[in-house]
Amino acid sequence: MSANPKSQNPKMTIEEFYKFEEQSDIRHKYLQGHVVAMAGASRRHNQITSTLNFLLYGHLRDKDCEVNGGEMMVKIETVNVLTYPDFSVFCGEPKFTEDTIATLLNPILIIEILSPSTESYDPGKKFQYYRELPSLQEYVLISQDSARIERFVRKANNIWELSDASGLHEAIILTSIGYKLMLADVYENVNFDDEEN
Numbered sequence: 001m002s003a004n005p006k007s008q009n010p011k012m013t014i015e016e017f018y019k020f021e022e023q024s025d026i027r028h029k030y031l032q033g034h035v036v037a038m039a040g041a042s043r044r045h046n047q048i049t050s051t052l053n054f055l056l057y058g059h060l061r062d063k064d065c066e067v068n069g070g071e072m073m074v075k076i077e078t079v080n081v082l083t084y085p086d087f088s089v090f091c092g093e094p095k096f097t098e099d100t101i102a103t104l105l106n107p108i109l110i111i112e113i114l115s116p117s118t119e120s121y122d123p124g125k126k127f128q129y130y131r132e133l134p135s136l137q138e139y140v141l142i143s144q145d146s147a148r149i150e151r152f153v154r155k156a157n158n159i160w161e162l163s164d165a166s167g168l169h170e171a172i173i174l175t176s177i178g179y180k181l182m183l184a185d186v187y188e189n190v191n192f193d194d195e196e197n
Helices: 014-023 043-060 122-130
Strands: 028-029 035-039 065-068 073-077 081-083 087-091 111-113 138-142 148-154 160-166 171-174 179-182
Touching: 014 028, 043 065, 043 087, 043 111, 043 179, 081 122, 138 171, 148 171, 160 171
Parallel strands: 111 138
Antiparallel strands: 028 035, 028 081, 065 087, 073 081, 087 111, 138 148, 148 160, 171 179
């Protein structure tokens, strides 16, 4: 099957998608039958990812929680979507699909690092899909172009409350895992003046 199945096979079943993804050299997301290749990451994205993985792992290592990087797929069953968040966290017993690729069903926290190709999709349609996950308590968006983090927290009656932090001197509280995330730590190695990022 082609690396761009959308052009030759506009619709796939989830079972077909799992078989395709197992054999693919690149990652894809599954959107209601359509398969879309995922773009590569920038240097800034990778710097933030490495730092955040270290911070989250350090905070969660003695707790009954686990952080997963961008290789762990999440399934949103009610809308027939499979995607790879930059980070997903579950606490307690994980729930996975019984498919050939382990796919998480019950994240409590999802973090996405925005890029030019996702900065409208992640806070829009993708967040709409994620809100279908009953387990999800918190959704975090991290800019890679400036020191800015937006955080959405699920409140009563499925109301999502937005808070944000901007500037290296700021912090944001991740209530789902009880962690104060310092922006200076997240962006420690990032040079915003470097056009190569």
